[in-house]
Amino acid sequence: MSKRILLVTGDAGESYETLYALHRFQEAGMQPVIAAPSARRLHLVMHDFEPGWDTYMERQGYGVEAQINFDQVNPADYDAVLILGGRAPEYLRHDDKLLDIVRAMGTAGKWIFSICHGIQVLAAAGLLEGRNVTCYEHVRYEVALSKGKWQSSQAARDGKLVTAQTWQSHPDFYREVFRCLAE
Numbered sequence: 001m002s003k004r005i006l007l008v009t010g011d012a013g014e015s016y017e018t019l020y021a022l023h024r025f026q027e028a029g030m031q032p033v034i035a036a037p038s039a040r041r042l043h044l045v046m047h048d049f050e051p052g053w054d055t056y057m058e059r060q061g062y063g064v065e066a067q068i069n070f071d072q073v074n075p076a077d078y079d080a081v082l083i084l085g086g087r088a089p090e091y092l093r094h095d096d097k098l099l100d101i102v103r104a105m106g107t108a109g110k111w112i113f114s115i116c117h118g119i120q121v122l123a124a125a126g127l128l129e130g131r132n133v134t135c136y137e138h139v140r141y142e143v144a145l146s147k148g149k150w151q152s153s154q155a156a157r158d159g160k161l162v163t164a165q166t167w168q169s170h171p172d173f174y175r176e177v178f179r180c181l182a183e
Contacts, residue, residue: 003030003079003181006105008098008121010036014086015044015061016167017115021082022064024174030181035073036066037095045086047116047167055138058087070097075104080181085116085136085166093124102127106160111180115164115173119143122161132156133163 005025009018018034025032036042046061075081081102083089092098102125106112114122119135120142122128128148133156135143140150154169155162155176162180164173 010088012087080111083118
């Protein structure tokens with residue numbers, strides 16, 4: 001049976017991160033399922049790095065259909081969860097149902113993957129203490145507040161947790177993700 005991967009995002013999620021994950025898991029013969037606060041077409045964004053800017057800039061990105069909402073998620077049905085970045089995690093981290101899903105998957109020993117701002121959900125779920133992780137450098141303070149240890153590498157693995165900095169980390173991140181899923 002192919003692996004089922006829960007992809008978590010919402011409005012203002014990073015479109016490249018979302019579509020890359022969706023297509024990459026489909027290409028590998030896995031079953032990615034996009035979950036959001038509501039099952040509908042999501043408005044995604046593109047974050048890009050422009051010379052002369054101190055941080056990223058945001059533009060409208062592609063849209064994608066969320067197949068299920070968080071209330072429909074049974075963590076036992078999935079082999080892994082991937083928390084995608086963009087601005088969506090800044091409000092998703094306040095969704096108690098999502099935090100319960102992520103905690104349940106961690107307790108069950110399932111793979112937890114996070115990229116960019118997705119770390120904000122893991123911090124809110126209390127899953128970073130003592131863990132070596134990476135994320136977008138301008139949210140690394142949340143790692144410190146959660147008593148995690150921020151790494152400057154493009155991708156970091158700590159047990160069943162794999163994290164990445166940004167969409168620019170895709171090569172390092174997905175090499176590690178697919179090594180993990182093959183174990």
